[in-house]
Structures are given as C-alpha cells and as structure tokens.
Amino acid sequence: MERPEIDLRSASVARIFDYYLGGAHNFAVDRVLADAAAKLMPELPRMMHLHRRFLARAMGHVVEQGVTQFIDLGSGLPTPGGSAEVARRLDPSSRVVHVDIDPAVEAHGKRLLDAADSAVVVGDMCDPDAILDHPETRRLLDFSRPVGLLLVGVLDFVGYDVDLPAIIARYRDRVVSGSHIVLTNFSVDGGDEEYQRTEQLYRDHTIDFHPRSAAEVTELLAGFELAEPGVVDVSLWRPEAVVEDLDEHPERSAVHVAVGRKP
Numbered sequence: 424m425e426r427p428e429i430d431l432r433s434a435s436v437a438r439i440f441d442y443y444l445g446g447a448h449n450f451a452v453d454r455v456l457a458d459a460a461a462k463l464m465p466e467l468p469r470m471m472h473l474h475r476r477f478l479a480r481a482m483g484h485v486v487e488q489g490v491t492q493f494i495d496l497g498s499g500l501p502t503p504g505g506s507a508e509v510a511r512r513l514d515p516s517s518r519v520v521h522v523d524i525d526p527a528v529e530a531h532g533k534r535l536l537d538a539a540d541s542a543v544v545v546g547d548m549c550d551p552d553a554i555l556d557h558p559e560t561r562r563l564l565d566f567s568r569p570v571g572l573l574l575v576g577v578l579d580f581v582g583y584d585v586d587l588p589a590i591i592a593r594y595r596d597r598v599v600s601g602s603h604i605v606l607t608n609f610s611v612d613g614g615d616e617e618y619q620r621t622e623q624l625y626r627d628h629t630i631d632f633h634p635r636s637a638a639e640v641t642e643l644l645a646g647f648e649l650a651e652p653g654v655v656d657v658s659l660w661r662p663e664a665v666v667e668d669l670d671e672h673p674e675r676s677a678v679h680v681a682v683g684r685k686p
C-alpha cells in the first residue's frame with residue numbers, strides 16, 4: 424500500500440501538540456506556529472495539559488467499568504501521559520490502538536510503542552469501518568468485549584461538512600454494550616477575540632479548527648448514557664484536588680468534554 428509522505432514544510436497538529444506537551448518529535452515549522460499561537464493565547468499549552476489530565480481521569484473511570492481495550496482516534500504522537508501510558512498504568516493488560524491521519528504518528532509510534540499491547544493505524548477517523556476492520560485493530564482488540572472509544576482533541580479538526588453524528592453512531596453500533604466513549608471539543612461558547620485570532624492563525628496555516636456548542640456535543644453522544652456530570656467544561660469533569668489558575672476560570676478553557684456508555 425502506498426504510504427503518504429511526512430510533510431516537513433507545513434505544520435502538523437500532531438507535532439504542535441507534541442511540542443506543547445514537551446515532546447521531542449516536532450520540527451521548526453511546528454514550533455514557529457505553536458509559539459505564535461501561544462503568544463496570542465498564552466494559556467494554549469496549558470489547555471493541552473488540561474486535555475491530557477481529563478484523558479487520564481476519563482480513562483480511569485472507563486477502566487473502573489471493566490474496559491481495558493481502547494481505540495484512540497486522533498491519538499497524536501505517543502507522548503508521555505498519552506493513552507498508552509495511562510492505560511498501562513491503570514491496568515497492565517490494557518491494549519490501545521492508536522489511529523491518526525498524520526503518517527508521522529505511525530513513523531514515530533512504531534518505534535515508541537510496545538507492539539504487544541499497542542498498534543498504530545494511519546487512517547481517517549471519519550471512516551469507522553476502515554478503522555474497525557483494519558488488520559492491526561483486529562489483531563489487538565476483542566470486539567466481543569467492550570471497547571473504549573477515545574476522541575480527545577480530534578473533533579476540533581473535523582469539518583462541519585462531515586456528518587459527525589452518523590460517524591459516531593456507526594462506531595457505537597459496531598461495539599458491544601458496555602463500551603464507552605470519551606469525547607472533547609473546543610466550545611463556540613467561550614470564543615473571545617484572542618481565541619478567534621488564534622483560530623485565524625491556524626487557519627492561515629491551513630489548519631481548520633471547528634469548535635462546537637454544548638448542544639452539538641450532546642447530539643454527538645446520542646445513544647450513549649452520559650456519566651456524571653454530563654457535558655461540561657474540561658475543568659469541571661470530576662476535577663482533581665489540585666486547583667490550577669485555569670481551573671478557577673473554566674470559561675477560559677472553553678472545552679466541552681463528556682464520557683458516555685453504550686447501554
């Protein structure tokens with residue numbers, strides 16, 4: 424199969440995220456854009472950390488429900504604190520399929536991840552059948568048992584022209600009862616001028632950003648029972664005892680999150 428090339432001339436969301444999280448798998452083109460965006464919106468790197476901390480809390484909840492196999496859609500590069508590391512810490516027998524549209528994730532992922540409990544699939548999350556029927560997904564996961572679907576920091580990059588409710592419904596229909604979904608999406612509700620300028624900066628570098636309202640996020644979760652406290656700001660989903668500046672100002676983080684269970 425022909426592999427897409429890694430493009431070193433344009434910035435990549437996966438590598439920008441890696442840079443914000445202190446990873447080493449990024450290039451000058453990514454760092455320039457990431458620094459410019461962080462100048463416009465200084466809390467941006469911190470918001471990435473909030474995503475990561477939510478991921479750990481949400482995966483903790485899902486593992487408590489007995490689910491130890493995950494499909495991480497839009498996984499990004501396997502950075503410290505990513506799904507593979509969290510899963511292994513929560514339950515050493517966990518398995519994680521990393522799915523990303525960016526071929527850099529496969530190139531680095533295969534080196535960084537243990538093939539026994541992880542797999543890397545280059546693919547578009549908007550094609551659920553291709554992802555779920557991929558030989559690597561089938562090799563690693565047992566679809567007679569519940570699966571955790573992770574959509575953390577990825578829906579922001581899925582266009583409004585895509586029928587996202589239908590795509591998520593397809594994933595839901597193909598997994599057994601007791602499966603879970605963990606989801607985040609930047610919010611349209613908190614968008615101030617800084618936020619919009621940052622969005623424009625990404626857009627100028629051909630990275631389109633798609634915030635959604637709480638109602639739209641809720642619609643994506645149709646057919647799932649929402650875990651408490653439902654669709655809320657990232658800092659309000661079962662917050663840790665540690666209080667950070669940003670946690671005290673949830674309107675500034677402006678990211679909707681939720682966890683749902685297929686009944």
Ligand SMILES: C[S@@+](CC[C@H](N)C(=O)[O-])C[C@H]1O[C@@H](n2cnc3c(N)ncnc32)[C@H](O)[C@@H]1O
Nearest residue numbers: 437440497498499523524525547548575576580
């Ligand atoms: C901000 S990163 C999130 C990384 C990771 N989920 C985390 O929480 O650390 C978003 C990732 O989604 C990937 N992505 C964007 N659109 C995608 C799509 N349609 N299918 C799969 N991956 C996609 C990007 O390449 C990028 O690596």
